[in-house]
């Protein structure tokens with residue numbers, strides 16, 4: 283498949299709509315016509331180890347780039363990952379369209395080698411009353427994701443499978459109430475997930491639903507979207523929800539309705555890819571119990587899915603020469619946990635039923651014995667009464 287006239291594989295996505303592994307893609311960089319060939323190996327089956335990388339957010343402050351963005355991309359480039367996930371705020375173009383171009387050039391060395399799957403952030407909205415009323419014009423044109431393949435009607439939310447993981451990219455800046463198209467699509471998509479084929483269920487949003495940083499508190503994209511969709515994702519046993527927006531790193535325990543819950547998803551904010559606005563380094567004190575690790579440093583996260591039950595999450599801080607692992611946690615697949623819990627519950631119910639049956643039989647036996655004793659007692663009483671009458675007949679003088 284040869285596509286010319288585009289700057290990077292990112293734009294190849296744009297017109298192809300999907301990406302296939304084990305296929306050689308080529309593209310021509312204009313001018314002067316340099317061609318790059320890239321082969322991708324298909325990571326679609328266990329037990330192959332899969333790396334899913336996420337650059338939190340974002341990028342350069344102007345037509346150049348921040349040193350932290352460069353650092354993050356350099357560290358990622360040294361890794362043998364399969365796919366990069368980015369939860370919004372890509373280019374910080376903010377109406378200045380040439381920033382989209384410079385962002386494309388910045389990520390081209392990486393995005394030409396691996397699939398980059400993204401969702402939108404507030405810096406992609408680019409809507410201004412009386413000037414430009416249509417939101418996401420540049421984002422939808424430049425970063426077209428394979429949304430139609432997942433039955434979505436919008437580039438702002440879609441899903442796909444990769445190596446035992448069903449990944450759902452939600453739109454924090456698309457309608458998300460229970461009557462919205464996004465909500466209906468999400469409901470339908472979750473019903474189609476087969477946890478035998480894709481045991482892991484990962485969701486990306488932009489504005490975090492859980493956040494103990496002082497930045498971005500109380501925004502409707504966090505509060506109202508959480509209120510609308512949290513139950514839906516909880517009952518689907520989502521394993522991880524990754525967010526950006528806050529320029530820092532924070533990992534929560536499994537949570538639901540703002541409380542620790544072993545059946546809820548792990549929430550992680552990874553909005554620390556590098557940006558010109560700086561880090562969000564002020565936190566709410568004391569630290570909430572559900573927040574397990576938080577730090578305002580630039581970096582990126584990696585999710586290594588080893589098999590159907592175990593995955594390793596690492597958060598790498600940017601250091602001068604290498605990415606330093608600063609937070610690390612093994613995650614147990616929630617569907618396998620739920621299966622185990624259901625199996626245990628089923629076994630418990632079976633044991634209770636067996637015990638009930640045993641007690642019923644004992645009760646039945648006791649009842650039979652009681653009946654026998656009662657019959658025996660009646661017979662004895664009858665005999666005693668008969669004997670007493672006979673004795674009275676044989677000794678009339680005694681009266």
Ligand SMILES: [Fe+2]
Nearest residue numbers: 371403404527
């Ligand atoms: Fe943002």
